Amino acid sequence: MSTILMEKDLETGVWPEWFDQSGAIQEYESAPRPTRKDEAWRFANISALDLSQFQAAPAPSNEGRLITASSGLEKFSAKMVFANNTLIHEEAPQLPNEVLFLPLEVAAREHAALFRKYFMAQPVELGSHKFAALHKGKVTSGAFLHVPANTEVALPVEIFHWVEGAHSSVFPHTLIICGENSRVTVVDRFQSADGLKAFACGVNDLHLAPGARLTYVAVQDWSRDSLAFHLNSTIVDAQATSTALTANFGGGFLRGESLSRLVGEGSRSEMYSINPVEGTREIDQRTLQDHLAPNATSDLLYLNALDDASRTIFSGLIKVQPGAHGTDAYQKVRNLILSDEADPNSMPGLEILNDEVRCSHGATNGPISNEELFYLQARGIPRETGCRLIVNGFFNALLQKIADPALRDYLEGLLAKRLVLGGTPQK
Amino acid sequence: MSLHIENLHANIGDREILRGLNLEIPKGEVHAIMGKNGSGKSTLAKVMAGHPDYEVTKGTVTLDGLALLDLEEPDERARAGLFVAFQYPMEVPGVSIANFIRAARQAALPEDAELDAVEYYQDLYVKMDALKIPRNFTSRAVNEGFSGGEKKRCEILQLAMLAPKYAVLDETDSGLDIDALKIVSDGVNALRSPDRGFLVITHYQRLLDYIVPDVVHVMVNGQIVLSGDKELALKLEAEGYDWVEKETLATA
Ligand SMILES: Nc1ncnc2c1ncn2[C@@H]1O[C@H](COP(=O)(O)OP(=O)(O)OP(=O)(O)O)[C@@H](O)[C@H]1O
Ligand SMILES: [Mg+2]
Numbered sequence: 001m002s003t004i005l006m007e008k009d010l011e012t013g014v015w016p017e018w019f020d021q022s023g024a025i026q027e028y029e030s031a032p033r034p035t036r037k038d039e040a041w042r043f044a045n046i047s048a049l050d051l052s053q054f055q056a057a058p059a060p061s062n063e064g065r066l067i068t069a070s071s072g073l074e075k076f077s078a079k080m081v082f083a084n085n086t087l088i089h090e091e092a093p094q095l096p097n098e099v100l101f102l103p104l105e106v107a108a109r110e111h112a113a114l115f116r117k118y119f120m121a122q123p124v125e126l127g128s129h130k131f132a133a134l135h136k137g138k139v140t141s142g143a144f145l146h147v148p149a150n151t152e153v154a155l156p157v158e159i160f161h162w163v164e165g166a167h168s169s170v171f172p173h174t175l176i177i178c179g180e181n182s183r184v185t186v187v188d189r190f191q192s193a194d195g196l197k198a199f200a201c202g203v204n205d206l207h208l209a210p211g212a213r214l215t216y217v218a219v220q221d222w223s224r225d226s227l228a229f230h231l232n233s234t235i236v237d238a239q240a241t242s243t244a245l246t247a248n249f250g251g252g253f254l255r256g257e258s259l260s261r262l263v264g265e266g267s268r269s270e271m272y273s274i275n276p277v278e279g280t281r282e283i284d285q286r287t288l289q290d291h292l293a294p295n296a297t298s299d300l301l302y303l304n305a306l307d308d309a310s311r312t313i314f315s316g317l318i319k320v321q322p323g324a325h326g327t328d329a330y331q332k333v334r335n336l337i338l339s340d341e342a343d344p345n346s347m348p349g350l351e352i353l354n355d356e357v358r359c360s361h362g363a364t365n366g367p368i369s370n371e372e373l374f375y376l377q378a379r380g381i382p383r384e385t386g387c388r389l390i391v392n393g394f395f396n397a398l399l400q401k402i403a404d405p406a407l408r409d410y411l412e413g414l415l416a417k418r419l420v421l422g423g424t425p426q427k
Numbered sequence: 428m429s430l431h432i433e434n435l436h437a438n439i440g441d442r443e444i445l446r447g448l449n450l451e452i453p454k455g456e457v458h459a460i461m462g463k464n465g466s467g468k469s470t471l472a473k474v475m476a477g478h479p480d481y482e483v484t485k486g487t488v489t490l491d492g493l494a495l496l497d498l499e500e501p502d503e504r505a506r507a508g509l510f511v512a513f514q515y516p517m518e519v520p521g522v523s524i525a526n527f528i529r530a531a532r533q534a535a536l537p538e539d540a541e542l543d544a545v546e547y548y549q550d551l552y553v554k555m556d557a558l559k560i561p562r563n564f565t566s567r568a569v570n571e572g573f574s575g576g577e578k579k580r581c582e583i584l585q586l587a588m589l590a591p592k593y594a595v596l597d598e599t600d601s602g603l604d605i606d607a608l609k610i611v612s613d614g615v616n617a618l619r620s621p622d623r624g625f626l627v628i629t630h631y632q633r634l635l636d637y638i639v640p641d642v643v644h645v646m647v648n649g650q651i652v653l654s655g656d657k658e659l660a661l662k663l664e665a666e667g668y669d670w671v672e673k674e675t676l677a678t679a
C-alpha cells in the first residue's frame with residue numbers, strides 16, 4: 001500500500017510543531033490492512049482498497065472555473081472552496097462576527113487549545129482506524145467552524161471540496177464545534193472537477209455543546225469510479241440536537257463510518273443517509289449509536305436504491321450503556337431493489353446494557369411497488385419515468401426531515417438532477 | 428365514437444371475474460354502473476386501465492376505434508385517452524401532488540415539448556380552488572395521509588388536469604361529505620362535453636341526482652344484465668338487487 005501517495009510531503013510549516021503528521025503516517029503504515037475476517041469489514045470488498053494507483057494531487061489547474069462552479073444555495077452565510085487540498089476561495093457575507101470560520105491549519109495555529117480539544121478527538125472504532133491515521137498524516141487544510149455559545153447563524157455555511165486530475169488524492173476535513181445553545185446549518189459538498197478516478201479520505205467531526213442545534217448535510221458526488229472514505233463522529237451533549245444527512249451520489253467504492261455519541265441527558269442525534277447506487281458501485285456503511293446518557297434519542301434511517309449489479313453494506317449498532325436509562329433509539333435501513341443482480345447486505349444490531357429503553361432496529365428489502373407504478377402509469381407516465389419518480393420519492397421522503405424549506409428545495413433539486421443523470425459520470 | 432367493451436372476460440389468478448361483459452358509452456354521454464359488492468365493477472375499471480394483476484382472456488375494448496387492449500402498458504392506454512378515478516387511490520411516498528400531475532401533463536405532450544411551468548401552476552391552482560383543495564396540497568405526497576374524501580377530490584383534480592376522452596369514476600362519491608359530493612359533482616359536470624364520455628360506478632342513487640346519467644346499467648357477476656334510464660337507479664335504491672338477479676336467472 002506504500003506508494004507515491006505516501007511520500008513525505010515537502011510542504012512544511014503548514015502545521016504547528018505539535019501536530020504530528022509523521023507519527024500518524026507511521027501509525028498508518030504499521031496498522032494491519034483490514035481483512036474480511038475483521039468484524040468491521042465483514043462482506044467488505046477488501047480488494048477495492050488498493051491505494052497504489054493514487055498519487056498526491058497536483059495544484060488545481062483552473063481555480064476560477066471551480067469557484068464559479070461552487071455556487072450552491074442562493075443565500076448562505078459563508079463559504080469556503082477547496083480544490084486538491086488547497087483553499088481557493090472564501091467569503092463570509094452574512095456570518096456573525098464572533099463565529100470562527102477558518103482554514104483548519106490557521107485554526108491550529110491561532111486557536112490551538114480549541115483545535116487540540118476537538119480535532120479527531122474520538123477514537124475511530126468502526127474499522128478505518130488505519131485510514132483515519134492516513135488522513136491525519138496527509139491533511140493540509142480543511143474547514144474549521146466554531147459557533148460560540150448562544151449564537152445563531154441564520155443562513156447555511158457552505159463548504160466545497162473539489163478533486164481534480166486522474167488518480168489525485170484528497171483529504172477533506174470539516175470540524176464543527178457548536179457552543180451552548182448555538183444554531184447552525186452546514187452544507188458540505190464533495191465534487192469531482194472532471195469525472196476522473198480519484199481517492200478521497202475525509203473526516204468530518206461534529207461537536208454539540210448542551211442545547212446546540214446543528215444541521216449538517218454532506219452531499220458526496222465524487223466520480224463514479226473513485227475510492228472514498230468518509231469518517232464521521234458526532235458528539236451530542238445535553239438537550240442538543242444534531243441532524244446529519246449524507247447523500248452519497250458518487251464514488252465507485254465508498255466506505256462511510258458514522259459514530260454518534262450521546263453524552264448528555266436528553267440529547268438527540270439524527271443520522272440519515274441517501275444512497276442511489278448503480279453499475280458496479282459499492283457503498284459500505286458502518287454506524288454506531290452510542291448511548292451514554294439518560295433519556296437521549298437517536299434516529300437512524302439509511303435508504304439505499306440498488307440498480308444493476310451494485311452493492312451495499314450496512315452494519316449498524318445501537319449500544320446502550322448502563323447509565324443510559326430512558327434511551328429511545330431507532331435504526332432502520334431500507335433497500336429498494338431495482339435489479340436482480342443487486343446485492344444489499346444489512347446487519348442491524350443492538351447491544352443493550354440497560355433495561356429501561358426503547359430500541360427498534362431492522363432492515364427491509366423490496367422492489368418498486370407494482371401498485372404505485374401502476375398508479376403513475378395509469379396517469380400516462382411511462383414506466384421508466386414512473387420508476388424514477390418512485391425512486392426519487394423514496395429518497396425525497398427523507399429530505400422532508402430537513403426543516404429549512406430553502407435547503408430542502410435545494411436538496412430536492414440536487415437529488416432530482418442526480419437521478420436524471422443516473423450513474424453516468426458528471427462532467 | 429365511443430368506448431366500446433365487447434364480450435370482455437378477465438381473470439385474477441384462475442378466477443374469472445368478468446364473464447362476457449358488453450357495454451358501449453358513446454362520446455358525450457354519461458353512463459352509470461350499479462351492482463352488488465364483488466360483482467366486478469372495479470375489476471372492469473382496472474382491467475381497462477391495464478392493471479398487471481388481471482388477465483384478459485377474451486374480448487375487446489375499443490376507444491374511438493382504437494383497440495385499447497392491444498396497448499400493453501397502462502401509460503399507453505392513459506395517453507390514448509382513458510382515465511380511471513380509482514376506488515382506492517394509491518399512496519406514492521415522497522412524490523408530491525404537483526410533481527406527479529406535472530409528470531402526467533408532461534407525458535401527454537409530444538416527446539420534445541417542454542411543459543410551461545408557469546402555465547401549469549396557474550391551471551393547477553384554478554382547478555384546486557374549484558375543488559376546494561387547499562393549495563398546500565401541492566407539496567404533499569400523493570394520497571399519503573389524505574382522508575378518504577381528500578383522495579377522491581384529488582382523483583377528480585387529476586381528471587380535470589388531464590382532460591381525457593373517457594373517464595371511469597369508481598365510487599368517487601364514497602367517502603365524500605355532502606358538501607364535497609356537490610363540489611366534486613360540479614367538477615365532473617363542468618367536464619361533461621360532447622367530446623367526452625363518462626362511466627360512473629356508484630352504489631348510491633344520490634350521486635346520480637347530481638351527475639345525471641343518460642343510461643344506468645346493472646352489473647351482476649361480471650356481466651351487464653340490465654340497462655335503463657335513470658329511473659332504474661331509483662328502483663334499485665328502493666328494492667335492492669334481488670329482483671334483478673331473479674329476472675336475469677329467469678331469462679338465462
Ligand atoms: N387481487 C385479487 N385477488 C383475489 N380476488 C380478487 C382480487 N381483486 C378482486 N378480486 C375479487 O374479484 C371480485 C370482484 O371485485 P371488484 O373489486 O371488481 O368488485 P366491485 O364490484 O368493485 O365491488 P365493490 O362494490 O365492493 O367495490 C371480488 O370477489 C373480489 O374479491
Ligand atoms: Mg369496487
